[in-house]
Amino acid sequence: MADTARMQVEKVKYVLWAADWQRCLAFYQNLFGGVISFQSEVWSEIVIAGATIGVHGGGEGKRTWTGLSFQLDDLREGIARLAEYGGSIASVPNDTEEDPLHLAMCIDPEGNEFMMTQKRH
Numbered sequence: 001m002a003d004t005a006r007m008q009v010e011k012v013k014y015v016l017w018a019a020d021w022q023r024c025l026a027f028y029q030n031l032f033g034g035v036i037s038f039q040s041e042v043w044s045e046i047v048i049a050g051a052t053i054g055v056h057g058g059g060e061g062k063r064t065w066t067g068l069s070f071q072l073d074d075l076r077e078g079i080a081r082l083a084e085y086g087g088s089i090a091s092v093p094n095d096t097e098e099d100p101l102h103l104a105m106c107i108d109p110e111g112n113e114f115m116m117t118q119k120r121h
Helices: 021-032 075-084
Strands: 013-018 035-038 043-048 051-057 064-072 088-091 103-107 112-118
Touching: 013 021, 013 064, 013 112, 021 035, 021 043, 021 051, 021 075, 064 075, 075 088, 075 103, 075 112
Parallel strands: 013 051, 064 112
Antiparallel strands: 035 043, 043 051, 088 103, 103 112
């Protein structure tokens, strides 16, 4: 039976932990052009390409796989800008004629691991 009084999902958020929440927000704002929609020491939100990332202060700054992925129009540019904003490459991506560059495993300044990708042509 269909329930006509179902609850409505208002927003889906992906949460990252950060030892330095301000540095974390600045990283995603600068690298991906995110827009900070709310910020406080305990909880902040930044919107990137319509997706909301919550940043929870009080993290330990340990390296952690997040499952988060950002598809870019120019992965080489993303990799070039990564270090400029405090991030790093977890492993150097392959770029060969047989396998053109399309995936980079990255780490933000708080130790959160994420992927940057580019659609294969």
